[in-house]
Amino acid sequence: MNAEIIAVGSELLLGQIDNSNATFISKELSKIGVNVYYHQVAGDNPERLQEAVKTAQNRADILIFTGGLGPTKDDLTRETLSSMTGIDLIYDDEAMKRLEEFFDKRGKKATSNNLKQALTFDGAEVLQNDEGLACGSIFEHQGTVFMLLPGPPREMKAMFKNYGIPYLSKNISDNQKMQSMILRFYEIGESQLVDKIDDLLEEQTNPTIAPLASDDEVTLRLTVKGPSPETNEEMLNELKEKVFERVGEYCYGESDQELEQTVADMLRDKEISVSAAESLTGGLFANTMTSFAGASMIFPGGVVCYSNDAKQASLNVPSDILENDGAVSEACAKSMAEGARKLFQSDYAISFTGAAGPDPLEGYQPGEMFIGLAGPEGTEAHFVRVGGSRNRIRTYAVKRGLYLLFQELRNEKDG
């Protein structure tokens, strides 16, 4: 059973926004074992949308549409599919009720354009929109499943997770249960990893191994298909052991979540706090730590001290360090980390100082930096060098700092 995702919207073809809807839907489908073989994007144009649909009908069992369900003239997905399939559009009572309530509350009247958001297909299952006004639909036509979802990501995600996925899960053959395991690696590049597990990649049948390099992390996704969850689990573990024989030392976790979430969980479980002193990374570390709910327990605060004066004023970095060693130095990184740890009374503190680029700083090239870590046992600093753009250097630095902290917390655990 395979699906094709068709995103409708000229703003996608003008490169104004990413097609993140397709990414989300693809990820959710992979979790329930539905293959996605193609994505398409078509504009707000009936003829070209029809063309895209015809193509998709020839190669997919399930067509999932996002976008084009809104109240403007450019919103044409329902109309186009109604025209193609010959299925009439009718108003859904519940969706209409929600629409009218929305406008009543604001003391306004719904225009006819607004009302079309309550249209569905005769005989279809209606998917209510819990985050907006446009309802979605699912129907079958000539052996193909059509699913219409709204364009705004927040609305689409809620509808797809709450109603779309359950519908598909119910209707999928039970012969093929799919199960995945994700292994996460750090301090090894994708091509090195692929080299070391080359024999496993060659001979893979079931389970399969898919390597992926994301932001400075490398993941391996092991996926098994089979009728029995127990056998599936066994097969995955067997393959995992083979992978570990080859590259186990670089594996830091087995989960769907990125390093920052793993570190946040460790801090929370151990009731340990960390603060930050950021020059190079300019607030990106703090922003990463505070993106988690309940962050205040693990991250009381941080300082972004871009100028040397700011380093002195906010963290008490001594002027002789700044004058003699410089801002980009092991001594300064250590002093910054200790300053933050003291200021915020945290268990640990991490610091970042270096050249973000595009210009060199104090003789250091863009991408050269010191990362400091202050803790109960003392303070250390590491020199790190990475290439790339300003943004890339900063995200890499944050990830590297998180990994330092991770190693420290893991060692603490082991005693």
Added chain:
Amino acid sequence: MNAEIIAVGSELLLGQIDNSNATFISKELSKIGVNVYYHQVAGDNPERLQEAVKTAQNRADILIFTGGLGPTKDDLTRETLSSMTGIDLIYDDEAMKRLEEFFDKRGKKATSNNLKQALTFDGAEVLQNDEGLACGSIFEHQGTVFMLLPGPPREMKAMFKNYGIPYLSKNISDNQKMQSMILRFYEIGESQLVDKIDDLLEEQTNPTIAPLASDDEVTLRLTVKGPSPETNEEMLNELKEKVFERVGEYCYGESDQELEQTVADMLRDKEISVSAAESLTGGLFANTMTSFAGASMIFPGGVVCYSNDAKQASLNVPSDILENDGAVSEACAKSMAEGARKLFQSDYAISFTGAAGPDPLEGYQPGEMFIGLAGPEGTEAHFVRVGGSRNRIRTYAVKRGLYLLFQELRNEKDG
């Protein structure tokens, strides 16, 4: 002349990453007047990639491929197209030379898999990869232009901008010069804006008007097509005037750049600095300001003070404000802003305190916040309320703070 973008990569179909390459290419193409009518994504599978190419050949003049040019077994774009078109693959001398130099420097030998990255099509124009090893190609076949670009975004962007776009610009008919103007609006929602300019949207022919809502900003893109740049300019300005008659008061800029860049430019031109005291936004404002090169002149630093202790320790917010008014209050927002302004000796300082969610804070619902602005003339604080997820609340807050600062700087200019 229209293009179709085909991104090759199973990781896209598994929803592991967004197809940001298609977004970038689409945007660049729109600037030079090449229409994009479809995007496709296909996996690392020769049969299905061929299927996607056949579909695209029927509906586009230019096929732009990203991905599948690397050194692994899954990299199949060249091989598949060679098979389909019958054009032989040959090694490019320059690309080969770069490959060999890369491996020499590291004291390694290139494997045959590595070497395939220097393959091109017999008779094709070769696009060198200035950021990586896989070279790209452009060739014509049966009236269709084929352009192959690498998958990693950094490599693709450089190659497309430096070599792909110039190739296409040279080969585009001169009858149709396209010119765009972007108008940027704040404090008005997309549907309100669309309402107010409804007559212009109805009657548009050339130029066209396309509204787009992005992260809490609304932009209108005016696009004109015609043989004469002077007439084009006139027509755009004429339409702009009509837009301004209706919604001019909400327009804050006419550019391709987001509010943060505009504010950074204003600060730089006026040699004004701003610092930050962030609770709610957790470092996002600092991170935004420091993403610009040369940020240290306009942003000396900021504090992320998540806990009440941190607010006291780092910014000297008095304990009686925290006890009596609370952290989420006008008084606290003002005190935080003044504290940062003093600590970093900046001209202005901005503060953010509120409930990010998902839980309420001090009786305030998620999305309720105070934004403070301290400056030479005094300190003010504004209550703001917005809906949405934790992330959405934080990005909105930063944008709102930037807009406050923008209005202040603009008024300063006018005297």
